[in-house]
Amino acid sequence: xxxxxxxxxxxxxxxxxxxxxxxxxxxxxxxxxxxxxxxxxxxxxxxxxxxxxxxxxxxxxxxxxxxxxxxxxxxxxxxxxxxxxxxxx
Numbered sequence: 001x002x003x004x005x006x007x008x009x010x011x012x013x014x015x016x017x018x019x020x021x022x023x024x025x026x027x028x029x030x031x032x033x034x035x036x037x038x039x040x041x042x043x044x045x046x047x048x049x050x051x052x053x054x055x056x057x058x059x060x061x062x063x064x065x066x067x068x069x070x071x072x073x074x075x076x077x078x079x080x081x082x083x084x085x086x087x088x089x
Contacts, residue, residue: 002038010034010058010061011062012036016040021043023040032054033052034052037049049078050069051074052074052075052077054073065083
């Protein structure tokens, strides 16, 4: 409902309940040793934070948007609602 991790892809908010207008979740785990935090408002993705604990590559998906993301261990990637990486720590 909040995250689907399958076949090399992380899908953000694939089935967000309509009653959950605004919220945030942290510490979700995705395949590939990845941790995901998500913030949404009015049913729309506002920001996601991706932390990789292993090197790899995945695709981020939100609705019709899909982008590749090459992951470096121990980096934190801040993702905006257009799936752009806005900050890399």
